[in-house]
Amino acid sequence: MHNFERFLTEIGWDPSTVAVFSDFDGTLSAIQPDPASVVPIPGIAExxxxxxxxxxxxxxxxxxxxxxxxxxxxxxxxxxxxxGIEHWAHKRLLVDHTAIDWLPAIRTTVSRAVDEFGEAAVENKKYSLTLHHRGSTDPELPKRMEEWVLERADLIGLEARVARMSFELHPPIHRSKADAVADMLQGIESAIYIGDDVGDRPAFQLISALLDEGALTSGAAILVRSDETDPSLERVTTDAIDGPEAVPALLDRILETIGSE
Ligand SMILES: [Mg+2]
Structure with a gap:
């Protein structure tokens, strides 16, 4: 936790130049078999x-x-x-306008996926969709899902992505969590990004690159480890903690450092 400790020594001076970015699933919340039932770890939201x-x-x-x-x-x-397609701040929601053009294609693909794999396996994210195979007893399912996803992607022009125990289809809009974070760095001198999954890789890499360049004075790319962690994420992160249960204590260290008013 070398980088995080250094981050703590820097942030007391001017908290207005400090940012904390975090993934949600598997980071602020424990992974659940049913993604709809996921809630934050107790005490995290506060x-x-x-x-x-x-x-x-x-x-x-x-x-x-x-x-x-x-x-x-x-x-x-x-x-x-x-x-990064949606951004909500100061009670306003901004949506990347190119995503709106893809709404009909996503809607059609969702209903086809439900026909093929059943309602429980399909998560409709409005501008994208996720097919989950977590908890399935069918050993052939991941392969079948992958083939279906690749075929759909090819046919409609969507992009297929592999995630934790799931496959995703996205519009071909090249936004990533790194773009989302980059848009929020104005006036920021110290920043951490906390995440657990391959979808966090671009954001981890961004934070590490900005630290190397000196564009950030201090910061950390913090991996939340689990049994399912992709080992390659160890190479793009600077620090690691074990499971979302360790996140409250991490946030407490920041709160203690900046003091509560
Ligand atoms: Mg996650």
């Missing part, structure tokens, strides 16, 4: 809110739609949804 009150920027950066995240966090917390 800590995120207190940080948002004191720091320059606090944002949850997720592949989920903003509408899902809004239920958990106060209005002080910025929400970046669908890998």
């Amino acid at each position: 800590r995120i809110d207190r940080l948002a009150e004191r720091l320059g920027r606090v944002a949850v950066v997720s592949g989920r739609p903003v509408s899902f995240l809004q239920g958990f966090f106060s209005e002080r917390v910025e929400l970046s949804g669908l890998y």
Whole structure:
């Protein structure tokens, strides 16, 4: 936790130049077999809110739609949804306009996916969709899903992505969590990004690159490890903690450092 410790020594001077960015699933919440039933780890939302009150920027950066995240966090917390396609701040939702053109194609693909794999396996994210095979007893399912996803992607011009126990189809809009974070760095001198999954890789890489270049004075790319962690993420992160259960203590270290007013 070398980088994080250094980050703590830098942030007391001017909290308005400090940012905390975090993924949601598997980072602020434990992974559940049913993605709809996922909720934050107890005490997390309160800590995120207190940080948002004191720091320059606090944002949850997720592949989920903003509408899902809004239920958990106060209005002080910025929400970046669908890998940066949606951005919610100061009670306003901004949507990348090119995503809107893809709505009909996504809707059609969702209903085809439900026909093929059943309602429980399909998560409709409005501007994208996710097919989950977590908890399935059919050993052939991941392969079948992958083939179906690649075929659909090819046919309609959507992009296929592999995620934790799932496959995703996205419009060919090249937004990533790194773009979402980059848009929130104005006036920021110290920043951490916390995440657990391959979808967080671009954001991890961004933070590491900005630290190398000296564009950030201090910061950390913090991996939340689990049994399912892709080992290659160890190479693009600077620090690591074990599971979302360790996140409240991490946030407490920041809160203790900046003091509560
Ligand atoms: Mg995650």
